[in-house]
Amino acid sequence: MGEDGPSRTQEAAPLLSHPDLHALDPDDAALNDVDRALEKARAVLDEEHEAVQQAAGEVGYWSSSIPSASPAAEAGVSGPGQVGRNLGGQPSELSGTTPNNPPTSHEASFPVLESPRSPAADPEGDISEAARGITRGRDPEDIVTRLCRAVVPTVADAVLVYLRDPIPTGDEEHVGPLVLRLQQVHPLHAGGGATLCEVRPGGALFDVLNGALPVTTDSPVGGAALPELLGEGHGTPGGGHTVLVPLHGRRRIIGTAVLLRHAAERAFQDADLSVAAEFATRSALAIDKSHNLQAAVQGLHLARSLADTLQVVADGVVTGLGYELACVNLVRPDGDLVVASLAGNSAADALLTGRVGSRESWERRLSMGQHWGDLVFIPHTEGWVLDDDDVPQWHTDGPAPRFEDEWHPSDRLFAPMYARSASGASHGELVGVISVDHPLTRRRPRPDERRDLEEYAFQAAIAISNARLRTNMQRALVRLDREQQTLRASEESFRQAFEYAPIGMAIAEMGGDQNGRILRTNDALCRMLGRPASAMRRYAFSDLVHPEDIGILLRTSAEGGRAELRLGRRDGTFLWVSMRNSVVADEADGPRFLLTHVEDIEERKQREFDLAHRASHDALTGLPNSAELHARIDARLCALREHGSDATEGVDDPYLGHAYPATTSHTHTHVRAPVGDDNAHGLAVLFFALRDFKAINTRFGHDAGDGVLVEVARRLGEAVRDGDTVARYGGDEFVVLADGLDPADAHTAAVWMQERIHLPIPLGDQTVRMHSGVGIAWAQCGTAPGDILRAARGFSS
Numbered sequence: 001m002g003e004d005g006p007s008r009t010q011e012a013a014p015l016l017s018h019p020d021l022h023a024l025d026p027d028d029a030a031l032n033d034v035d036r037a038l039e040k041a042r043a044v045l046d047e048e049h050e051a052v053q054q055a056a057g058e059v060g061y062w063s064s065s066i067p068s069a070s071p072a073a074e075a076g077v078s079g080p081g082q083v084g085r086n087l088g089g090q091p092s093e094l095s096g097t098t099p100n101n102p103p104t105s106h107e108a109s110f111p112v113l114e115s116p117r118s119p120a121a122d123p124e125g126d127i128s129e130a131a132r133g134i135t136r137g138r139d140p141e142d143i144v145t146r147l148c149r150a151v152v153p154t155v156a157d158a159v160l161v162y163l164r165d166p167i168p169t170g171d172e173e174h175v176g177p178l179v180l181r182l183q184q185v186h187p188l189h190a191g192g193g194a195t196l197c198e199v200r201p202g203g204a205l206f207d208v209l210n211g212a213l214p215v216t217t218d219s220p221v222g223g224a225a226l227p228e229l230l231g232e233g234h235g236t237p238g239g240g241h242t243v244l245v246p247l248h249g250r251r252r253i254i255g256t257a258v259l260l261r262h263a264a265e266r267a268f269q270d271a272d273l274s275v276a277a278e279f280a281t282r283s284a285l286a287i288d289k290s291h292n293l294q295a296a297v298q299g300l301h302l303a304r305s306l307a308d309t310l311q312v313v314a315d316g317v318v319t320g321l322g323y324e325l326a327c328v329n330l331v332r333p334d335g336d337l338v339v340a341s342l343a344g345n346s347a348a349d350a351l352l353t354g355r356v357g358s359r360e361s362w363e364r365r366l367s368m369g370q371h372w373g374d375l376v377f378i379p380h381t382e383g384w385v386l387d388d389d390d391v392p393q394w395h396t397d398g399p400a401p402r403f404e405d406e407w408h409p410s411d412r413l414f415a416p417m418y419a420r421s422a423s424g425a426s427h428g429e430l431v432g433v434i435s436v437d438h439p440l441t442r443r444r445p446r447p448d449e450r451r452d453l454e455e456y457a458f459q460a461a462i463a464i465s466n467a468r469l470r471t472n473m474q475r476a477l478v479r480l481d482r483e484q485q486t487l488r489a490s491e492e493s494f495r496q497a498f499e500y501a502p503i504g505m506a507i508a509e510m511g512g513d514q515n516g517r518i519l520r521t522n523d524a525l526c527r528m529l530g531r532p533a534s535a536m537r538r539y540a541f542s543d544l545v546h547p548e549d550i551g552i553l554l555r556t557s558a559e560g561g562r563a564e565l566r567l568g569r570r571d572g573t574f575l576w577v578s579m580r581n582s583v584v585a586d587e588a589d590g591p592r593f594l595l596t597h598v599e600d601i602e603e604r605k606q607r608e609f610d611l612a613h614r615a616s617h618d619a620l621t622g623l624p625n626s627a628e629l630h631a632r633i634d635a636r637l638c639a640l641r642e643h644g645s646d647a648t649e650g651v652d653d654p655y656l657g658h659a660y661p662a663t664t665s666h667t668h669t670h671v672r673a674p675v676g677d678d679n680a681h682g683l684a685v686l687f688f689a690l691r692d693f694k695a696i697n698t699r700f701g702h703d704a705g706d707g708v709l710v711e712v713a714r715r716l717g718e719a720v721r722d723g724d725t726v727a728r729y730g731g732d733e734f735v736v737l738a739d740g741l742d743p744a745d746a747h748t749a750a751v752w753m754q755e756r757i758h759l760p761i762p763l764g765d766q767t768v769r770m771h772s773g774v775g776i777a778w779a780q781c782g783t784a785p786g787d788i789l790r791a792a793r794g795f796s797s
Contacts, residue, residue, distance in 0.1 A: 127275055130154055134282045136448070140167070140291055141183075147257065147283040148186035155272045155279075156243075156259040159186050162197065162229070163247075163255035167287070169295040169319070177201070178209070180229070180255060197229050205229055209246050209253050214273045214280070217242040229258070236260060240267025245280045249288025250322075250440065289322060293452060296320030300463035307341075309467035313460045314343035317436055321453055324438035325394070327352065330464070331432050335359040339392050340432070348394040357391035362433065365391065366416060372450045374418070374427075374457065380410035396437070405444045413437070413445070415453050417461035431461045504528050504598035508540065510583070516540035516594075525598050528577070530570035541579075541596070544568050556581065564601060576605035618728040620706055621713035629727040629735055633785035636671055636683060636739075673778030674742055683779040684746040686736040687792035688716070688757065691771040693732040704763050708770065715756045719749075735789065737779075750774045773797055 130150030137143030144161050151159045165181035178199040199205050204224035208215050215222035218240045225244055226236065236242045241261040247254040259276055261268065268276075296316030303309040310328050317326030325348065330340040338356045342349040365386060369378035378386070387393070398409035413436050419428035434457050439445060445453065498505050504525025509517050521536045529536075529544070545553045549565035556563040561581045566574035578601045584593040616628035624632070674680030690712065697705040709732070716726045716734055725737040738749060754774050760767040775795025779788050 126154055127278075131278055131282050134279060135286050137283075137286055137290065139294065140287045143283050143286045143290060144184050147279060148184055150279050151257070151259060151276070152186050155268075155275050157262050157265070158260045160184075160258040160260075161186075161255065162257070163287070164253060165196070167254065167291050168252050169292055178206075178253065183255070199228070203228055205244075208244050209256055211246055212248075214243050214245040214259075214268075214276050216240045216268055216273075217244070218267075226258075229256070237263040239263070241265070243268050243273065243276060245276050247280050247284035247287070249284050252288070254284040254287050289320070292320040293456070294320075297456065297459050300459055301466070303463070303467065304470065306464070306467040306471050309463050310341040311343070313434065313463065314341040316456065316460075317434060317453075318343045321436070321456060322440040322449070323436040324440065325436065327394075327435045328460075329357065329362070329433045329435065331359075331430055332356070337362050337391075337433065344438075345394070352392045352394060355392040357389075361389045361391045364389070365412075365414065366433070369412070372445075372447075373454050374416055375450055375454055376414040376416070377444070378412040378414075380408040383410055383412050386412070394437070403443070407439055407442050407444055409438075411437075411444070413453075415457035417457045417464065419461055419465050431464050434460065498522050504577075504600070506536070506541075506596045506598065507584075508594045508596060510592060510594050516542060519593070528575065528598065528600055529567060541567070546574050553579075564605070567598070575600065576602045621710055621728050623713050623717075623734075624725060624727040626727070626729050629725070629729060629737070629789075630785045632725055632727075632737060633683075633685070633779055633788065637779060637783070637785070638670065638781045670781045671779055673780045681740050681742050684736075684738045684741045684749075685777045685779055685788055685792045686738065686746065686750050686753065687729070687775040687777070687789070687796045688734045688736070688753065688772045689775075689793070689796045690732040690757070691773065693770070696768060696770075700763055700768075707763065708761055708768070711761050712757055712770065715759070716753060719753045719756050729789070733793070735792070743776075746776050750776055 134143060134146045134150055137146050140163070144163070148159050148161060161183045162180040163183045165179045180197045180199060182195045197205075199209065204221050205228040207221055208225040215225065217223050217226050217236065217238060222242075222244055226242065229244070230236065236258075237260060241263055243259040245257045245259060247256055257276075257280060259268070293316075296312075296319055299312045299316060300309065303312045310330060314326045314328045317323050323344070325344040326342070327339060327348075328341045329337040332338055336356050336359050339352045339354060342353055365378065366376050368386075369376055369382055371377075396409045401408050415434040415436070417431040417434060419431050434453075436453065439449075498507075498520075499522050501522055501524055505522045506518050506525055507520040509515055509519060517540050518536050521533050523533075526533050526536060542550065542553060544567045546566035546568065552563050552565045556579065561579075563579050564576065565579065567577050568574055578599040580597045580599075582595045582597075584595055616624060616631075618625050671683050672680070674682045693705065693708070696708055709728075712734065713726065713728065716736060720726055720736055720738065723739070725735075727735045727737075729735045736749075736753065738746065741749065751774075754772055757770055757772045760769055773796040775792045775797070777788050777792035777795060779785070
């Protein structure tokens with residue numbers, strides 16, 4: 001054999017080597033009995049398989065059927081695919097033999113034929129039924145099995161079927177030599193030939209595979225091709241008892257079948273070759289379509305993006321279902337359908353893709369015509385009314401149908417795609433519609449082809465829904481990633497704003513046993529209070545606040561609350577701060593943390609105190625002024641109606657700037673004048689008016705007069721008890737508020753203070769003595785402070 005000849009590999013040892021094809025050894029009688037029993041059992045299993053297959057078809061399981069076609073028009077070669085027991089892999093590596101190392105007798109073993117077949121009672125009926133049975137195969141392996149059982153015993157005693165490994169898919173072009181793999185031998189006990197065979201261009205086997213008709217081995221090309229396939233020592237019966245039948249799909253070589261007859265029978269005749277060609281054509285087309293259909297369905301679920309999936313759906317109809325044109329119309333969010341993908345015609349693709357048809361027009365279409373399950377077929381006799389609606393259409397011309405079931409160019413076939421329904425209803429939401437045109441058979445689809453398209457539309461709906469889900473998930477992941485990036489950026493911004501803020505900031509717990517405990521502080525707050533961050537985490541703000549301000553802290557609202565209070569420093573002093581709270585909340589768990597802003601207001605507070613002191617105290621002597629005096633008297637009194645005009649409800653005091661309340665608190669102790677009762681005590685108002693003070697200003701000057709006033713204020717301050725008030729009421733008038741005195745005590749205190757004022761006051765190198773008049777009045781509830789002071793002044797004159 002030359003260098004261009006094929007190489008072969010045998011994977012399993014043959015049952016018999018070089019068997020006698022004319023007769024069986026008498027010792028094999030027991031084996032024949034076993035074979036006959038196996039054949040009977042296989043026939044029973046075949047009947048059960050047919051029943052299961054029919055039931056599966058009724059409930060919607062996959063089935064494939066290919067119409068008849070002329071073998072002469074179907075030859076072709078394409079790219080890689082897969083079939084049989086090697087569906088998932090690449091072509092197996094050849095081994096064992098080479099063109100320079102022809103196979104031995106052990107490497108090629110051929111069928112052991114039984115006695116000649118008995119003639120069939122109805123040959124034509126058997127052939128028709130066998131041919132129909134081939135096209136009902138559910139997958140390539142099942143189709144090959146049906147082919148073997150159709151050939152044996154209809155036209156041959158044994159058959160070997162070789163398929164390309166792998167089978168090309170769609171319109172892929174094959175590159176390199178063809179590899180044939182032995183797929184099945186029938187009957188099983190017949191042994192087998194070389195498992196793998198590499199077919200190179202230029203050889204006789206290559207010519208047979210590219211031919212249109214079966215070739216017997218008594219012809220020159222057949223006789224040369226058989227050794228290339230089976231090996232030099234094949235020993236098959238000659239004289240026209242062995243036939244090579246090429247298996248052609250729509251566009252490619254699928255494989256070949258070797259048919260053998262017992263040498264005792266007559267050789268293959270033209271009628272036998274015609275039957276063999278019919279079987280081969282049906283099986284090859286069925287294998288081609290089934291394989292393409294499986295590849296198309298697998299491709300649906302391999303596409304990643306929604307756009308890729310939509311295009312794969314359209315391409316799969318063309319490559320796997322046998323239509324020249326396919327269009328996928330996708331439901332948009334607004335309900336209308338847009339042409340999302342198109343396969344089979346580039347001009348139609350450019351014209352229609354992206355165009356939109358209204359949902360109303362599509363609903364009209366899906367309610368018309370003939371309903372083949374979920375499919376909708378609108379014949380040209382009815383579809384003319386749709387020519388002017390808004391659904392994008394591609395019009396083709398062609399001859400009028402010659403047969404009742406022939407396809408008309410204006411026929412329309414739609415395959416709605418429904419999403420799976422969670423409620424168990426037969427139809428879920430409409431995903432889209434596949435519209436197809438120009439079946440390759442030029443006939444309306446047969447029932448099995450309709451089931452293929454319907455099942456494909458169902459699988460396409462799942463693939464599109466999954467692609468949408470993946471797209472939505474990808475968008476959600478992108479959105480989540482962006483949100484996480486935003487969150488991280490926000491957290492970093494917050495961290496920097498927190499750490500480097502010019503004012504103090506703290507985060508404290510809310511709720512639980514550790515409510516109010518400080519979790520985190522920034523540098524500004526630590527510097528403000530002179531405490532390190534590690535020490536601050538041991539405290540709550542209630543531990544740091546001034547005792548007098550604890551009530552203010554507790555009354556401050558957590559959300560948006562503001563307070564001005566004093567916080568303790570590490571050195572024991574207190575700092576006036578302004579605190580503002582905000583809550584860091586979780587939508588599910590509620591408030592989680594309290595964010596507190598702490599601002600140092602010590603300087604502002606001191607300015608406020610200074611302003612308030614100046615407003616309420618005499619600038620010269622530092623004593624409370626008349627307004628402060630009125631306020632202090634008023635703080636001790638309440639309004640009683642029975643005590644004169646000043647006790648009326650809502651009387652405005654010009655010194656205090658507000659009205660007295662008409663009601664009293666139940667905790668208030670009434671202040672009453674102890675007049676007429678020597679044992680009673682009250683709030684005495686001692687009014688001192690200096691005599692001849694103007695003379696001091698005139699003789700010594702105003703500075704000297706100011707010095708006298710300061711000295712008098714000092715002496716009065718030293719004369720009173722703690723808790724008593726000394727105030728400068730006017731230019732040369734002073735008032736002392738002394739609580740808890742009876743009339744005698746008040747008189748004694750007034751005389752003693754008057755004497756203190758009368759003591760000499762040095763003015764440079766001279767001394768002066770001041771005299772003062774004194775008046776005593778008693779404060780009591782229901783009397784206005786102004787009335788009390790006017791009464792005391794009157795008594796001092």
